[in-house]
Amino acid sequence: MSDHKAVHSVQAKAEGKTLVMERSFEAPRELVFKAFSGSVHLESWWGPKGWQTANSRFEFQPDGVWLYCMECRDQNQGEFYGRKSCGKAVFQEIAAPEKIVYTDMFTDEEGNVVPGMPEILNEVYFQERDVGTKLITRSHFSSPKELQQLLDKGMVEGFSSQLERLEDYLKAIR
Numbered sequence: 001m002s003d004h005k006a007v008h009s010v011q012a013k014a015e016g017k018t019l020v021m022e023r024s025f026e027a028p029r030e031l032v033f034k035a036f037s038g039s040v041h042l043e044s045w046w047g048p049k050g051w052q053t054a055n056s057r058f059e060f061q062p063d064g065v066w067l068y069c070m071e072c073r074d075q076n077q078g079e080f081y082g083r084k085s086c087g088k089a090v091f092q093e094i095a096a097p098e099k100i101v102y103t104d105m106f107t108d109e110e111g112n113v114v115p116g117m118p119e120i121l122n123e124v125y126f127q128e129r130d131v132g133t134k135l136i137t138r139s140h141f142s143s144p145k146e147l148q149q150l151l152d153k154g155m156v157e158g159f160s161s162q163l164e165r166l167e168d169y170l171k172a173i174r
Contacts, residue, residue, distance in 0.1 A: 009023070009160075010022065010023045010156065010159065010160040010163060011023070012156045012159075014144075014147055014148075014151070016144055017140065017141045017142065017143055017144045017146070017147055018138055018139065018140050018141070018147070019137075019138075019139040019141070019147055019150075019151070019155070019156075020136065020137070020138050020139075021136075021137045021139075021156065021159055022134060022135065022136045022137075023134075023135050023160075023163050024129065024132055024133065024134045024135070025132050025133045025134075025135065025166070025167060025170060026131055026132040027132050027133055027170040027171075027174065028128075028132070028133065029097050029098075029126045029127070029128045029132075029133040030097045031133075031170060031173070031174070032097075032126055032133045032135060032166075032170065033096060033097035033098075033100075033126050034097075035166060035169060035170060035173070036100060036124065037060050037094075037096070037100070038058075038060070039055045039058035039060075041169070041173075042055060042058070042066075042068070043055055044169050045162070045165040045166045045168070045169040046068065046070070046162065046165075047070040047085075047162055047165070048070075048157075048158045048161035048162055048165075049074070049161045049162075049164065049165060050072055050073060050074025050076070050077050050080075051070045051071060051072050051073065051074070051085075052070065052071055052073050053068050053069070053070045054068065054069055054071075055067065055068045056068070056069070056111070057111075059091075060091065060094065061091060061094065062091055062092065062093060062094060063090065063091065063092075064090070064091045065088065065089070065090055065091075066088070066089040066090075066091070066102075067086075067087075067088050067107070067111045068086065068087055068089075069084050069085070069086040069087075069109055070084065070085045070086070071083070071084045072084075084109060085106075086106070086107045086108060086109055086111070087104055087105060087106055087107055088104070088105045088107045088111055088113065089102045089103065089104045089105075089122075090102060090103050092121075097126055098125065098126055099123065099124065099125050099126070100122075100123075100124045101121070101122065101123050101124070102121075102122055102124075103119055103120065103121050103122070104119070104120045104122055105117070105119050105120075106118075118141055118142065118146040118147075118149065118150060119142070120139050120140065120141060120150075121139070121140040122137060122138070122139050122140075123137065123138040123139075123140075124136070124137050125137075125138075135163070137159075
């Protein structure tokens, strides 16, 4: 992964039981961090294209909980149309505007953790660059098998789509 790749592409690589993904944005670090730190902001871009996110709880502080559900609203996505995917995040560390660390779990619509699905420790870094911000996420799984399970479900593709939505949102709120 290098800074010489196209600005808007996500570079991803698995390192054992960690998935590292990077993408650069032509926006100030404070603005990119802001898009991650507010409930209304997250509802505006979180989730792949064609999906809408609703937050039922959002406490952006250490030990704070974020409960959300994404719903596919794009009929062109076939079997995914109408499907919901819900999650619970618990914030571990927040160092504005440099870093957010949280655990992320799959839940049902009521916020109950789904057994047998991975719990992911996510570290999100916001690195200031001359022409914007480099976003680096390090997602830690309990095993390489768990990581592979989500790679097979399209985690990188979904995250890439989500960051395209973030790019559009950052342009809209400048």
